[in-house]
Amino acid sequence: MEIKPEEIEILNKSESSLPIDFSDKVNTSLSKRLDWRYLDLRNPDRLLIFKVLNTVERAMKEYCYKKGLIEINTPKLMSIASETGAELFELDYFEDRKAYLAQSPQIYKQMAVASGMEKVFEQGPVFRANPSHTSRHDTEFTMFDVELGFIDSEEDVMEFEEKWLQYIFKKVKEKHGEEIDRTFGVEVKVPEIPFPRVTWNEALETLNEKSKEEVKEIGSNEEKEIGKHVEEKNNHEFVFITEFPYEERPFYHMKKEDDPNITKSFDLLFKGLEITTGAQREHRHEKLMEQIKEKRMKAEKYKFYLDMFKYGCPPHGGYSVSPTRIVMKILELGNVRESTLFPRDTERLKP
Amino acid sequence: MEIKPEEIEILNKSESSLPIDFSDKVNTSLSKRLDWRYLDLRNPDRLLIFKVLNTVERAMKEYCYKKGLIEINTPKLMSIASETGAELFELDYFEDRKAYLAQSPQIYKQMAVASGMEKVFEQGPVFRANPSHTSRHDTEFTMFDVELGFIDSEEDVMEFEEKWLQYIFKKVKEKHGEEIDRTFGVEVKVPEIPFPRVTWNEALETLNEKSKEEVKEIGSNEEKEIGKHVEEKNNHEFVFITEFPYEERPFYHMKKEDDPNITKSFDLLFKGLEITTGAQREHRHEKLMEQIKEKRMKAEKYKFYLDMFKYGCPPHGGYSVSPTRIVMKILELGNVRESTLFPRDTERLKP
Numbered sequence: 001m002e003i004k005p006e007e008i009e010i011l012n013k014s015e016s017s018l019p020i021d022f023s024d025k026v027n028t029s030l031s032k033r034l035d036w037r038y039l040d041l042r043n044p045d046r047l048l049i050f051k052v053l054n055t056v057e058r059a060m061k062e063y064c065y066k067k068g069l070i071e072i073n074t075p076k077l078m079s080i081a082s083e084t085g086a087e088l089f090e091l092d093y094f095e096d097r098k099a100y101l102a103q104s105p106q107i108y109k110q111m112a113v114a115s116g117m118e119k120v121f122e123q124g125p126v127f128r129a130n131p132s133h134t135s136r137h138d139t140e141f142t143m144f145d146v147e148l149g150f151i152d153s154e155e156d157v158m159e160f161e162e163k164w165l166q167y168i169f170k171k172v173k174e175k176h177g178e179e180i181d182r183t184f185g186v187e188v189k190v191p192e193i194p195f196p197r198v199t200w201n202e203a204l205e206t207l208n209e210k211s212k213e214e215v216k217e218i219g220s221n222e223e224k225e226i227g228k229h230v231e232e233k234n235n236h237e238f239v240f241i242t243e244f245p246y247e248e249r250p251f252y253h254m255k256k257e258d259d260p261n262i263t264k265s266f267d268l269l270f271k272g273l274e275i276t277t278g279a280q281r282e283h284r285h286e287k288l289m290e291q292i293k294e295k296r297m298k299a300e301k302y303k304f305y306l307d308m309f310k311y312g313c314p315p316h317g318g319y320s321v322s323p324t325r326i327v328m329k330i331l332e333l334g335n336v337r338e339s340t341l342f343p344r345d346t347e348r349l350k351p
Numbered sequence: 352m353e354i355k356p357e358e359i360e361i362l363n364k365s366e367s368s369l370p371i372d373f374s375d376k377v378n379t380s381l382s383k384r385l386d387w388r389y390l391d392l393r394n395p396d397r398l399l400i401f402k403v404l405n406t407v408e409r410a411m412k413e414y415c416y417k418k419g420l421i422e423i424n425t426p427k428l429m430s431i432a433s434e435t436g437a438e439l440f441e442l443d444y445f446e447d448r449k450a451y452l453a454q455s456p457q458i459y460k461q462m463a464v465a466s467g468m469e470k471v472f473e474q475g476p477v478f479r480a481n482p483s484h485t486s487r488h489d490t491e492f493t494m495f496d497v498e499l500g501f502i503d504s505e506e507d508v509m510e511f512e513e514k515w516l517q518y519i520f521k522k523v524k525e526k527h528g529e530e531i532d533r534t535f536g537v538e539v540k541v542p543e544i545p546f547p548r549v550t551w552n553e554a555l556e557t558l559n560e561k562s563k564e565e566v567k568e569i570g571s572n573e574e575k576e577i578g579k580h581v582e583e584k585n586n587h588e589f590v591f592i593t594e595f596p597y598e599e600r601p602f603y604h605m606k607k608e609d610d611p612n613i614t615k616s617f618d619l620l621f622k623g624l625e626i627t628t629g630a631q632r633e634h635r636h637e638k639l640m641e642q643i644k645e646k647r648m649k650a651e652k653y654k655f656y657l658d659m660f661k662y663g664c665p666p667h668g669g670y671s672v673s674p675t676r677i678v679m680k681i682l683e684l685g686n687v688r689e690s691t692l693f694p695r696d697t698e699r700l701k702p
Contacts, residue, residue: 011501012634014663038659041466050468054421061412070405073493075693076427076476077440079700089428091442091452094482094697101442108693111702115392117401124475125427131445142424150362283363304702308389312365342426342459346445349430351462351655 022046030337037342037351045183049339052176053327057123059171060144060323063164069119069146074108076101076125080301087129089139101127104320106252107305109147110281114313118149123323133346138336140344147318154254154264154280157317158240161268161276162195165238172330184331189237195268196234198226199243220274227272242266251295252288253279254317268319271329278319285309373397381688388693388702396534400690403527404678408474410522411495411674414515420470420497425459427452427476431652438480440490452478455671457603458656460498461632465664469500474674484697486686491695498669505605505615505631508668509591512619512627513546516589523681535682540588546619547585549577550594571625578623593617602646603639604630605668619670622680629670636660 020028020036022043033040041047061071077099093099105122112120126143146164148157172180173188180188198206200218203226207215210229215222218241230239244265246255253263265279282288288309292299299306327339337343342351371379371387373394384391392398412422428450444450456473463471477494497515499508523531524539531539549557551569554577558566561580566573569592581590595616597606604614616630633639639660643650650657678690688694693702 011665012660012663015661018662038462038466039662041468044467047467050421050423057422057424058412058416061409065409070401071408072401072692073408073474073476075491075695077478077491077695077700089442089444089450091440093700094480097700099440099700107702111389112692115389116395116398117392123424125424127428129445140426140428309363310366311369311390312363314362341423341463344426344428349428349444349448349450351458 030335031348034337034343034348035351046338048176048179048183049327049331049333050341052172052180052331053323053339055172055175056168056327056330057142057144057323059168060164061121061123063167064121064146067119067160069121069148070112070117072105072109072112072117072120072122073124074102074105074112074122076127078102087131089127089129103128104143105145109145109318110305110313110316111308113147113149113316114308114311118314119147121146131346138340138343138345141322141324141336141340143320144323145318145320147316149314149316151280151315151317154242154266154278154317157278157280157319158197158242158266158268159194161278161319162191162193162238166191166193168326169330180331184333186330186332188330191236191238195238195240196230196236197240197242197266198230200241200245200248201243203241223269223274224272227269230269231271237271239269240266241269249279251291251297252281254282255287255291264317266319268321270326271332273325273329275325275329276319276321278317280315280317283309283313283315381686382699385688385694385699386702397689399527399530399534400678400682400684401692403523403531403682404674404690406523406526407519407678407681408493408495408674410519411515412472412474414518415472415497418470418511420472420499421463421468423456423460423463423468423471423473424475425453425456425463425473427478429453438482440478440480454479455494456496460496460669461656461664461667462659464498464500464667465659465662469665470498472497482697486688489687489691489694489696492673492675492687492691494671495674496669496671498667500665500667502631502666502668505593505617505629505668508629508631508670509548509593509617509619510545512629512670513542513544513589517542517544519677520681531682535684537681537683539681542587542589546589546591547581547587548591548593548617549581551592551596551599552594554592574620574625575623578620581620582622588622590620591617592620600630602642602648603632605633606638606642615668617670619672621677622683624676624680626676626680627670627672629668631666631668634660634664634666 020032020039022039089101091099104126109120122145125140127140130137169190173190177188180186206229207222207225230236243262246261246263249263249265253265256262256264267274268276288306324336324339328336333339371383371390373390440452442450455477460471473496476491478491481488520541524541528539531537557580558573558576581587594613597612597614600614600616604616607613607615618625619627639657675687675690679687
């Protein structure tokens with residue numbers, strides 16, 4: 001097609017020599033592309049990644065709104081560590097106090113449920129002072145958190161999450177399916193419900209059947225193996241790993257009624273990558289006090305969190321996912337920085 | 352009405368003596384209520400505030416999605432200050448570098464527009480190390496940012512914003528109008544379009560007509576006066592103040608073509624409180640270089656920002672609002688901490 005303009009209005013001029021070639025005619029390193037992100041994204045293939053991310057995040061919220069969840073915005077400046085205390089960013093607050101950047105909205109989404117909001121979600125940044133530099137980890141990224149009150153067990157949380165993901169994938173396929181296929185050569189599959197479930201023990205057994213050396217833990221390599229195994233056996237890109245041992249989980253995960261060594265928790269793998277950790281939380285004050293002692297943590301430090309369970313907190317559970325990780329795997333990008341608009345890692349604080 | 356349950360299942364017990372009375376039968380200070388926020392919100396009147404906030408934030412996003420804006424998540428860890436450099440939280444990053452918490456996503460939303468996304472929005476936390484302790488200021492709060500590419504002038508931005516606000520207020524009135532009236536004794540008024548507009552000069556003239564002493568600046572007291580004046584004259588709760596002098600605005604606001612002392616910028620007042628600052632941005636590299644020098648700022652420090660304008664950045668403009676401030680004023684709460692779930696100020700880092 002040929003276009004013959006009758007008039008052209010020049011809104012702004014560009015220097016003719018560009019610092020990077022964004023047409024992909026020459027190979028530009030990811031790092032250099034990220035330095036010049038606003039030019040990098042003039043390549044429509046790359047801009048598509050963020051249109052897909054937009055659809056994913058929109059669908060995530062839409063589904064939650066439809067199901068009556070209340071959106072919350074919780075503080076990122078905290079007086080204590082949200083998880084184990086490792087990988088924390090610390091800063092000077094007023095009057096010589098220290099503040100920490102939130103690694104997760106865990107405490108606050110539970111508080112919102114206990115407040116009477118019952119079912120809540122939050123989309124916001126989380127911060128991890130993680131010194132490692134892998135293709136899956138950033139020092140700051142967006143997390144989508146869900147917390148549901150009045151559940152019967154962690155199964156209610158998994159059922160919510162699989163329907164939620166099915167909704168999200170439907171929207172992505174409808175809106176971008178063909179373009180994704182054309183651009184990235186990937187078929188977007190809307191996952192069938194229910195997702196396959198294997199217990200942590202079953203997963204280890206399967207891994208040990210295939211391995212010469214004894215497998216005792218499930219790390220990222222083992223997750224890949226399990227993902228592949230389920231894809232072959234069940235023709236499904238998702239799998240829940242359930243019943244994690246208590247020693248692998250934080251103190252606030254609820255233990256199984258019939259086996260105190262096992263938690264009512266789960267991970268969700270998508271194409272062999274962990275995208276979710278979830279659980280039913282312990283909501284009984286006396287049990288939490290027991291469990292925090294078992295984990296050798298200082299109860300006084302978490303008093304403002306633990307006190308909440310003294311005043312009739314309902315049974316509840318939830319999960320979190322990183323939208324950029326999901327998009328990375330949908331499009332099979334190989335590095336989470338490809339689906340993060342302006343990534344942050346140990347070396348990168350710019351642009 | 353009397354309810355006779357046939358069966359009661361006790362999900363969790365509460366201690367019988369509560370640390371605060373949330374029924375409002377006795378007067379509990381705001382500070383103490385916030386210490387026990389998850390009990391405070393068991394009062395349905397208070398929980399309503401966050402249902403309204405949820406509706407406001409949902410409508411904000413819905414309207415943007417409908418108009419084709421792309422949602423972005425930009426980093427809160429930055430290598431430079433986003434505004435003037437004052438009131439910055441600083442933290443240690445890797446390898447003895449310093450990082451700063453973003454005071455606004457200004458730079459990044461402009462970059463997203465320049466990237467080819469054209470129209471974008473973001474909802475996320477902003478951080479201000481503001482040592483003052485007023486009813487309107489927190490050290491961390493949620494900001495909703497909009498940036499629109501290919502505009503003709505700041506008028507396009509104001510037109511977008513007033514339609515957006517009309518949509519939001521419609522949703523609030525539909526969903527909560529009666530309950531708000533019953534609970535807070537406030538009528539939610541859906542604002543008519545266009546909103547009244549007065550220039551900064553006109554506003555000063557009006558103020559000086561009413562005042563004995565000469566008024567030279569528009570601070571929060573003057574904003575109240577202007578809001579009251581417009582409400583009486585135009586029967587409208589909103590008013591745009593336009594044409595701010597260049598000396599009152601940051602270097603990246605565009606100057607008027609016919610008067611370099613005046614910017615193409617605006618504030619929006621709602622019931623006499625400033626809820627928005629907005630402007631057309633300067634998108635021409637040479638003009639920006641001039642303006643940054645006029646403001647006596649170091650261009651080298653902002654190189655990665657300024658470089659963006661060398662490569663054909665389109666005309667654009669935008670605005671930002673704090674959803675909690677809007678809700679505070681809709682419900683006439685008197686303190687922004689009433690509409691902030693877990694507020695942060697100079698003294699408060701908990702819960």
